[in-house]
Amino acid sequence: MSEIDIEKKFLENAKKHFPIKKPRNxxxxxxxxxxxxxxxxxxxxxxxxxxxxxxxxxxxxxxxxxxxxxxxxxxxxxxxxxxxxxxxxxxxxxxxxxxxxxxxxxxxxxxxxxxxxxxxxxxxxxxxxxxxxxxxxxxxxxxxxxxxxxxxxxxxxxxxxxxxxxxxxxxxxxxxxxxxxxxxxxxxxxxxxxxxxEMQDENKDFVFSNLANIRKLERLKKNVYNIYERDISEKIFPLLQDFKKKVSCKTSWPNGPRWEIESWNGAVKVILYYKSVGNNVTPQIRIYVYKINIEKCKKEDGQILL
Known part of the structure; x- marks a missing residue:
């Protein structure tokens, strides 16, 4: 059994310990x-x-x-x-x-x-x-x-x-x-x-008995995020010419990883994130244009690089 298969089995066993969402009021x-x-x-x-x-x-x-x-x-x-x-x-x-x-x-x-x-x-x-x-x-x-x-x-x-x-x-x-x-x-x-x-003793026991596996999953998640950040950079950066560019990963985003791609000298921010609802994960993209910085993106002939 591969390490990935082991972690998948561990996650399946962990589901019964996930917090139960309280009814809304x-x-x-x-x-x-x-x-x-x-x-x-x-x-x-x-x-x-x-x-x-x-x-x-x-x-x-x-x-x-x-x-x-x-x-x-x-x-x-x-x-x-x-x-x-x-x-x-x-x-x-x-x-x-x-x-x-x-x-x-x-x-x-x-x-x-x-x-x-x-x-x-x-x-x-x-x-x-x-x-x-x-x-x-x-x-x-x-x-x-x-x-x-x-x-x-x-x-x-x-x-x-x-x-x-x-x-x-x-x-x-x-x-x-x-x-x-x-x-x-x-x-x-x-x-x-x-x-x-309100947490049962069995939930506490599960966490403390599996700290090593939990750390492994955290490392696995971080490695996957890093790979995506590299792939995003390789796809995006050639299109940005000599403009300022930066890709940062916000791993604390509640529903999944979120990458902020700042470019065009601060006039545009591209947000790539994964929205997770239950077990369904959907990639989504948002683009923010900051008008106050738009002059920074003009060529000599006045054309806007967007």
């Missing part, structure tokens, strides 16, 4: 998947039972199910959650939930590391929220649920989604409630944000 279609503010706005809306969703305390009780000793706290809020609360030094707290004998500070992180001014949040809470022995709870909500901040509880989206869904099942009038359907879509979206954190 209204939030991903609206390109809101990485914006924390609209996500936190929706959390604020669903966490408060007196908002118009008609789902009662399902979201808040599901939230309490996820934090230590949450079952000992009253299962309702005494006022509307506060958003973007300013501290004395101008920092902003994502969300504050207030109960009869507790306040919960929530910092919501989606795709950024937790480098927020947590000290400012705590100073604000200790100055303005502690009264009559009120308990202050600090929660760092994120797709992965990690928290390295002292006294901050790490809560993951999957855990929160699972707890809320259990509570939603008990709603009897859900078929008549448009907000129930919207809340399900919202929870689906939160779940989709955790894709990179």
């Amino acid at each position: 209204i939030f991903s279609l609206m390109k809101l998947d990485h914006y924390e503010n609209p996500i936190t706005d929706l959390l604020e809306f669903f966490l408060y039972d007196k908002n118009d969703h008609g789902l009662g305390n399902v979201f808040f009780q599901g939230f309490l199910d996820c934090i230590p000793n949450g079952d000992t706290l009253p299962g309702e809020l005494i006022c509307k959650p506060q958003r973007e609360v300013s501290t004395e030094d101008g920092k902003r707290i994502d969300l504050i939930l207030s109960g009869a004998d507790f306040s919960i500070i929530i910092e919501n992180k989606i795709r950024h590391s937790a480098v927020n001014p947590f000290k400012s949040y705590v100073e604000y809470a200790e100055k303005y929220l502690i009264e009559d022995g009120k308990n202050i709870i600090y929660v760092l909500l994120s797709p992965g649920g990690q928290s390295e901040k002292k006294n901050w509880i790490g809560l993951s989206y999957p855990k929160l989604v699972s707890a809320i869904r259990k509570r939603l099942l008990a709603i009897s009038s859900k078929e008549e409630n448009k907000w129930y359907m919207f809340s399900e879509e919202f929870l689906n979206h939160l779940a989709s944000l955790t894709e990179k954190y």
